[in-house]
Amino acid sequence: MNEHENLPEVPASEASEGLGSLSSVGDPAPGGDNLGDRYPEVTPSGAESAASSANSAAESRRRTNADDWLSGVQWLCSTVVLAVFVITFLAQAFQIPSESMENTLLIGDYLLVDKVHYGEGSAWKWLMPYTPIRRGDIVVFRYPVHPAQHFVKRVVGIPEDHVHLFRGTVFVNGKALDDSRFAIHKSEQFDSYRDNFPAGNYISPEVNSSWWVAMHNVVHQGDIVVPPGQYFVLGDNRDESLDSRYWGFVPRENIIGRPLLIYWSVQRPEVTAGDGKLERLLYTLVHLPEDARWDRTFHLVR
Secondary structure, three states: OOOOOOOOOOOHHHHHHHHHHHHOOOOOOOOOOOHHHHOOOOOOOHHHHHHHHHHHHHHHHHHHHHHHHHHHHHHHHHHHHHHHHHHHHHEEEEEOOOOOOOOOOOOOEEEEEEOOOOOOOOOOOOOOOOOOOOOOOEEEEEOOOOOOOEEEEEEEEOOOOEEEEEOOEEEEOOEEOOOOOOOEOOOOOOOHHHHOOOOOOOOOOOOOHHHHHHHOOOEEOOEEEOOOOEEEEEOOEHHHOOOHHHHOOEEHHHEEEEEEEEEEEEOOOOOOOOOOHHHHHHHHHHOHHHHEOHHHOOEEOO
16 A cells, blocks of 8 residues: 555645745845845854854954054064164263272262264264364273273363473463362372472372383473374372373374263272172162262263
């Protein structure tokens, strides 16, 4: 027996109505009977949408982090280039380690040095307001004996000047130098070489041997004659300064610039033989508020 024989026959009209009811799932466009109307677009579930949004957010964060990293590298490179440019051509920081320039500059003063002021012969000469080195200027220079070291002194003699000292008084071209505004004498003991330079009748143990030999070639009638392109410098603390009296002239090319201002100043504690770097650092940090010379901060050097 055929198993389909008991199935009731469905009239064609009812079948059409049934198909019509199936096609009504969704909202067909008015008057339309196409596949899009019969099979509407399937939208992603909530879980799939959240996963897609999370992936997009993660990708966005990765791009942002990469952009931030690249920006940081660019900023660092720009800062390094700018710092190198400033140190090479414009300004540089130095620290005063000795008492040779007291009371103008003290031990523990931190200086910003203007490297542009004496830029004679530089490629920037047409652009910058350079000035020549004059008597009375304070200069930072590479120590002629050991150029890796930096010294700071005051210019007393410029090229062709005749300089000598008599009982501690400086004479330039036959006239006593008025240095009472900045020069000090702390020692009560007379030193023939130091105070009667270059007419002293003995050699100081602190004199550089090469200078002692060369000095006699530039002495004329009791004066030191400053050669072209050279400068004679002294410390403001006349009795406690190793300067041109002890090692000779400063070549023009050794001069770096002039101190512009003291941007920071701190008293230095008395250092004993047992003190290490860590002990000095801890001492400085603990006593910084009381040891800082606030009145010298941002003080112009003259």
